[in-house]
Amino acid sequence: xxxxxxxxxxxxxxxxxxxxxxxxxxxxxxxxxxxxxxxxxxxxxxxxxxxxxxxxxxxxxxxxxxxxxxxxxxxxxxxxxxxxxxxxxxxxxxxxxxxxxxxxxxxxxxxxx
Amino acid sequence: xxxxxxxxxxxxxxxxxxxxxxxxxxxxxxxxxxxxxxxxxxxxxxxxxxxxxxxxxxxxxxxxxxxxxxxxxxxxxxxxxxxxxxxxxxxxxxxxxxxxxxxxxxxxxx
Numbered sequence: 001x002x003x004x005x006x007x008x009x010x011x012x013x014x015x016x017x018x019x020x021x022x023x024x025x026x027x028x029x030x031x032x033x034x035x036x037x038x039x040x041x042x043x044x045x046x047x048x049x050x051x052x053x054x055x056x057x058x059x060x061x062x063x064x065x066x067x068x069x070x071x072x073x074x075x076x077x078x079x080x081x082x083x084x085x086x087x088x089x090x091x092x093x094x095x096x097x098x099x100x101x102x103x104x105x106x107x108x109x110x111x112x113x
Numbered sequence: 114x115x116x117x118x119x120x121x122x123x124x125x126x127x128x129x130x131x132x133x134x135x136x137x138x139x140x141x142x143x144x145x146x147x148x149x150x151x152x153x154x155x156x157x158x159x160x161x162x163x164x165x166x167x168x169x170x171x172x173x174x175x176x177x178x179x180x181x182x183x184x185x186x187x188x189x190x191x192x193x194x195x196x197x198x199x200x201x202x203x204x205x206x207x208x209x210x211x212x213x214x215x216x217x218x219x220x221x222x223x
Binding site for chain 1: 159209215
């Protein structure tokens with residue numbers, strides 16, 4: 001049972017470089033999310049997609065873009081990475097946006113030098 | 114503004130020593146309170162949903178309870194494998210967004 005799969009698991013970037021985090025789910029979920037987790041800050045929502053074809057900003061969207069490629073896949077792009085974007089990124093999915101039962105991937109640890 | 118505060122930040126227990134974790138919340142029109150478990154290097158894993166004051170849910174050594182202002186995660190006779198970070202989240206009626214607390218890191222020593 002794959003669930004939610006994220007790639008890559010680890011990445012080191014230099015300031016100004018760009019990269020895309022990939023996420024795929026195999027549970028036929030409508031909604032997908034990108035969170036970042038920082039020490040002492042908890043999980044913060046970056047962007048979400050309530051359903052295929054829609055995306056919306058979360059709490060901390062600046063410096064990020066997303067694409068809901070199809071129902072299964074939701075990618076997060078950093079166009080010009082900054083040290084403040086050093087974090088652990090989690091992709092999650094759920095049946096809809098009214099449930100609190102989210103299924104998370106294992107995370108992508110990003111370091112920006 | 115919707116807020117979630119968890120306490121304590123960290124808790125050390127001996128195996129078999131029961132205790133409780135607290136999640137205090139301020140939200141307009143609670144649409145649900147959710148508990149998650151997160152192991153080191155892993156994503157959070159859903160445990161429970163609570164919707165109304167007085168509601169209780171149980172799973173093995175864990176029991177979650179809800180009042181109008183807070184939720185407790187009671188751990189009875191914990192084992193070392195219960196060591197993890199426990200996250201609480203609430204969904205409020207006004208924004209509909211899911212707000213996570215900062216978590217309580219539990220360590221159970223044999």
